Amino acid sequence: MFKKILTSLRFLGFSQSLLTLLSTLKRDFTAWRYRTPKNKEPKQKPGPLRSTSITSHGRAFEFTHASLEIHFLKPDLVCLTWGPGKKSPAYAVTDQGWPEVPVESQQTAQGGYALSSEELRIIISSYGEITFLDLEGKTIRTELPPRKIGPSWEHDAVLTEEQRLHGLGEKASPLNLRDANPEGKKATFEIRNQDIGGHYESGDDPLYLNVPLYISRMGDKGYLVFYENPFRGTFTFDHPTQETPKARASFQGGMLRYYFTFGSLPHLIQRYTELTGRPPLPPAWSLGYHQSRWGYKTTDDIQDVLKGFEEHDLPLSAIHLDIDYMRGYRIFTVDQERYPDLSDLADQLHEQEIHLVTIIDPGVKKDSEYFLYQEGIKGNYFCTLPNGKPVTAQVWPGWCAFPDFSHQETRAWWGSQYKKLLQKGVDGFWHDMNEPAAFTAWGEPTLPLPTQYRLEGLGGDHLQVNNLYGLLMNKAGCEGLTEHQPEKRPWLLSRSGWAGNQRYAWNWTGDVNTSWETLRQTLTIMLNLGLSGIPYTGSDIGGFGGHPSPELFTRWFQLAAFTPFFRGHSATGTPRREPWVYGEPYTSIIRKFLKLRYQLLPYLYTLAWKSHQTGHPLMRPLFWSYGDDPTMADVTDQYLLGEDLLVVPIMEENQTAKQVSLPPGEWISYWDDTAHQGPQKIKLDISLERIPLFVRAGCVLPTAADGTLHCHLYLPTDTSTEPVKSVLYQDAGDGYGPRRLDQFYLERSRRGIHLTWEEMGKYPFPHQTLSLHLHTPDHFSGAKIDGVEVEMEENKLQTEPFRDAMFMFQK
Numbered sequence: 001m002f003k004k005i006l007t008s009l010r011f012l013g014f015s016q017s018l019l020t021l022l023s024t025l026k027r028d029f030t031a032w033r034y035r036t037p038k039n040k041e042p043k044q045k046p047g048p049l050r051s052t053s054i055t056s057h058g059r060a061f062e063f064t065h066a067s068l069e070i071h072f073l074k075p076d077l078v079c080l081t082w083g084p085g086k087k088s089p090a091y092a093v094t095d096q097g098w099p100e101v102p103v104e105s106q107q108t109a110q111g112g113y114a115l116s117s118e119e120l121r122i123i124i125s126s127y128g129e130i131t132f133l134d135l136e137g138k139t140i141r142t143e144l145p146p147r148k149i150g151p152s153w154e155h156d157a158v159l160t161e162e163q164r165l166h167g168l169g170e171k172a173s174p175l176n177l178r179d180a181n182p183e184g185k186k187a188t189f190e191i192r193n194q195d196i197g198g199h200y201e202s203g204d205d206p207l208y209l210n211v212p213l214y215i216s217r218m219g220d221k222g223y224l225v226f227y228e229n230p231f232r233g234t235f236t237f238d239h240p241t242q243e244t245p246k247a248r249a250s251f252q253g254g255m256l257r258y259y260f261t262f263g264s265l266p267h268l269i270q271r272y273t274e275l276t277g278r279p280p281l282p283p284a285w286s287l288g289y290h291q292s293r294w295g296y297k298t299t300d301d302i303q304d305v306l307k308g309f310e311e312h313d314l315p316l317s318a319i320h321l322d323i324d325y326m327r328g329y330r331i332f333t334v335d336q337e338r339y340p341d342l343s344d345l346a347d348q349l350h351e352q353e354i355h356l357v358t359i360i361d362p363g364v365k366k367d368s369e370y371f372l373y374q375e376g377i378k379g380n381y382f383c384t385l386p387n388g389k390p391v392t393a394q395v396w397p398g399w400c401a402f403p404d405f406s407h408q409e410t411r412a413w414w415g416s417q418y419k420k421l422l423q424k425g426v427d428g429f430w431h432d433m434n435e436p437a438a439f440t441a442w443g444e445p446t447l448p449l450p451t452q453y454r455l456e457g458l459g460g461d462h463l464q465v466n467n468l469y470g471l472l473m474n475k476a477g478c479e480g481l482t483e484h485q486p487e488k489r490p491w492l493l494s495r496s497g498w499a500g501n502q503r504y505a506w507n508w509t510g511d512v513n514t515s516w517e518t519l520r521q522t523l524t525i526m527l528n529l530g531l532s533g534i535p536y537t538g539s540d541i542g543g544f545g546g547h548p549s550p551e552l553f554t555r556w557f558q559l560a561a562f563t564p565f566f567r568g569h570s571a572t573g574t575p576r577r578e579p580w581v582y583g584e585p586y587t588s589i590i591r592k593f594l595k596l597r598y599q600l601l602p603y604l605y606t607l608a609w610k611s612h613q614t615g616h617p618l619m620r621p622l623f624w625s626y627g628d629d630p631t632m633a634d635v636t637d638q639y640l641l642g643e644d645l646l647v648v649p650i651m652e653e654n655q656t657a658k659q660v661s662l663p664p665g666e667w668i669s670y671w672d673d674t675a676h677q678g679p680q681k682i683k684l685d686i687s688l689e690r691i692p693l694f695v696r697a698g699c700v701l702p703t704a705a706d707g708t709l710h711c712h713l714y715l716p717t718d719t720s721t722e723p724v725k726s727v728l729y730q731d732a733g734d735g736y737g738p739r740r741l742d743q744f745y746l747e748r749s750r751r752g753i754h755l756t757w758e759e760m761g762k763y764p765f766p767h768q769t770l771s772l773h774l775h776t777p778d779h780f781s782g783a784k785i786d787g788v789e790v791e792m793e794e795n796k797l798q799t800e801p802f803r804d805a806m807f808m809f810q811k
Helices: 002-033 265-276 299-311 342-351 371-379 408-422 462-484 516-530 550-560 586-599 601-614
Strands: 049-055 058-063 067-074 077-083 104-107 113-116 121-124 130-133 139-143 147-149 152-158 164-169 187-191 210-218 221-227 233-237 246-251 256-263 289-291 318-321 355-360 392-395 398-401 428-431 492-494 566-568 639-641 645-647 657-669 675-685 693-696 699-705 708-714 724-731 739-748 752-761 769-775 780-785 788-790 796-799 804-809
Touching: 002 392, 002 398, 058 113, 067 121, 077 265, 139 221, 139 256, 152 256, 164 516, 187 210, 210 233, 210 246, 210 265, 221 246, 221 265, 256 265, 265 601, 289 586, 299 318, 299 342, 342 355, 371 398, 371 408, 408 462, 428 462, 462 492, 516 550, 550 566, 550 586, 586 601, 586 699, 601 699, 601 724, 645 657, 693 699, 693 708, 699 724, 699 739, 780 796
Parallel strands: 289 318, 289 566, 318 355, 355 428, 428 492, 708 769
Antiparallel strands: 049 058, 058 067, 067 077, 077 256, 104 113, 113 121, 121 130, 130 139, 139 152, 147 152, 152 246, 164 210, 187 233, 210 221, 221 256, 233 246, 392 398, 639 645, 645 693, 657 675, 657 693, 699 708, 724 739, 739 752, 752 804, 769 796, 780 788, 780 804
16 A cells, blocks of 8 residues: 555656545445445255256256256357356447357266267256367366356366466466465456555556456467456466366356357467457558657657657657647647647647557546537436436546446547547547546545446446446447548557457556566466457556666667557656667667667568468467477477567576577578477577567568568578468558458479469559569579569568579589
8 A cells, every 4th residue: 555655656746646545535435335244144055956058059957056057169169158147248248140050969877968079079067067069079178157246256177287378368377377386375366457556566456457358378288268257356276286276267247158269379368359359450650660658748848859760760650649648638628738639649649650649548537518418418328326426536637527338329429429539530549547537546546336337228337347448438439430530440559358358459568667577477477368359468668667777778669669559758847758768779789679669560560460360469379389298398489470480589687698489391591591400499599689580481571661572582492382371461551441361382392492472452553663583592593473483682582572582502
């Protein structure tokens, strides 16, 4: 509590801190006034099976104290629902119109039932135990009968010692969640979206974006379980050393509805995002560098920042405006003294191909002369107390009301407000404080639990809607942007969300502390977010609230250059940390990695298109592609960016050497073309100027600079019997017009290197020139493009689009 008080005084000041104290007391009084009796009911299992019936997609079961419905959506994807329990709208799940799946059903000798699809067999015992098996009869997962405790559910699954667990959204934990307690005890995680109130460190829980999903992995296979229950919950994973270890999921209300699928990691995420929605293709500019700071108070501040980027030859794609641009922190307003002409500023930015992003919080200032508050009261759009009065709490503007985003009319009203800023030239929006957050002196920094929501007519309280709030705000914003700018792709950044958030917004890891430890923690957070269906994430470079050393900032920047969301951001009151503030040699190093990021945009944009097709994350742990190799199972300090780049960030102070785990196959150093054969561990000397970066042999890596598309051919040293395909996706970078897909087939034979290029789509080739680069120690006697001999210089040549290229080895 003492830490929280100091943070409050630092960011809010003395008078605002006193109001925060008053708001906290008001919250506690509200909770006491509308308190509900504590549940004293004993735990109750389903009891004996009483009856069962066939359904169109599976089977329904009636036990003495519970009901169960098993619904096959795909032969390897099944929904299980235990009742009774309060219903919630299916905000996470998209309506796919799932086709009917043939399911065989037969009674077992023990009085239970077995349901079988063409890929999965489920055995339900006569007392509620459930076993999932593959078609070979191998057990995938065993669940004990769930337990009902009043309105709550508790659900246990048996674990083996070898199982590794991942997911749950944003968790400041090890990549394997079972390792979160190093003393060999239970690892416990809350599923409760919460503003951490300052900045967080490793081990802090809960954080901003939680997803009730976990993946169990053994080797390159595993299963995924997603609990479609928005109530606050807890997941507990026994340490492998415990006797009869289990995974426990418990929720404070609602039905126990969950989805199960199994297979490889890519297949699991593909199935999960088929269920909850795939991320849309973002505008290309969003993959560039974003500059932000809580403390750019005026247009002059922005002009100074722009001047600095120009003088230091640093590319920039977006500027973010934090809460200072608003009039008294009133949402959807602009302070005319600080930003007298936001439209003019946006026009200046657009002339330099820089985009403007503004922050939006959900708290609406309680002000009878403020248009948004007036409309909210008139339309009955705000969350209320049980007595029907709007609930209020302290946030940046002071006393605020909070939109009830669980009501379609509220979402439509809120979405209409973005038009005001779109007309001023704003290109994207940053949703913050949407856990929802409220200033408090102690306890949970959010709205009172008795807060009432419409929940699409079902009705509910904050216990049920807390985790949904950010998701529904993002839904409202995304739908509003789509309506008011249908010709452009909406771009939203959000601190909070829930399952399905990938349909609406990107994420960043919030107000992380500044330290080497939190730099290391940030990497595992981002990887686990990707394994939770959240593919676009990044971090505040250097941490949010501290003062990184030049070395720490540089190393953080080098990592961030290879993350989907690439933004510099920091808190008010901290020393400035634009990319040039540390001087040389740091500015030159940062410039090199910043420009490398822009060179890699064709590759990153292609990964974004692939994610739109499959739901796969851009950042992936090594076991994503190489899970059948046991040496890749627990590598947590490096990662794959797509299929072809292996990134090894340096996350230790004054590090001079690094042991790198190379996956199976051949890997070529991006810096000097040195080839290494994996799987093996190699020790590399480390300098501040570089981090280890490798390219998978057998790929065509696209980069771009100065109007030229560079196709880098990374060639394996062994003779390949089958061509290896690489793809490049291209379009106008925004909107929904024509597109193209270029497919490259790379093959090595005894004669030489053969490259075939297939063009698909109506979008014209967008580059002025094309350059081919062969990364190999081989020497060539010549090259032919579509049968015509062409000149090569140091394994490079320039050409126009072609169908067939051949590079002949010297004899």
